[in-house]
Amino acid sequence: KQEVTQIPAALSVPEGENLVLNCSFTDSAIYNLQWFRQDPGKGLTSLLLIQSSQREQTSGRLNASLDKSSGRSTLYIAASQPGDSATYLCAASGGKLTFGKGITLSVRP
């Protein structure tokens, strides 16, 4: 059974800092790895999807990487802003999508 872990559960950084959010998964037989953002009381918004054959995907200040052999993915946020404050969830798909519990990020002005 796939298990997805995100540590730490919460993170607070000053504005402008580059940061990395980690995601680990136990079963490397995945089709893709997705990163989502969730604002309080709202639904999840898809940020990046990395196919199993890819190593990374980029969108603006966001870069996600995937290392299937080690069961890890990272989401890199460049030059963080207060508007980046949200919960970030990763999900591994091997047909069924399994979510981590998320990392709540707070970017201090």
Add this chain to the structure above:
Amino acid sequence: EAQVTQNPRYLITVTGKKLTVTCSQNMNHEYMSWYRQDPGLGLRQIYYSMNVEVTDKGDVPEGYKVSRKEKRNFPLILESPSPNQTSLYFCASSLSNRVNSPLHFGNGTRLTVT
């Protein structure tokens, strides 16, 4: 605008009173799914549907029913709600479960069962 629409956004009900949460998507997606989100437990899948008339249980299906009579709609039915079904519910859809397409979420339904 491409979106997944859930209704209602908030719902307070009493134990045993049947309710339906509607979900509709306008993206011609084949795959639709329901999740519940609880503090400390994260997102858990309730039911999913690969296409019209094809539904299957997720991780926590007890106490819920779904139907997929049309491609765009995937309602979640609670025949006899209980307090342990108090939660934040999300509907989601994607082009297909077999290709690399991102999952699109609705804005959620916060259900309270007293």
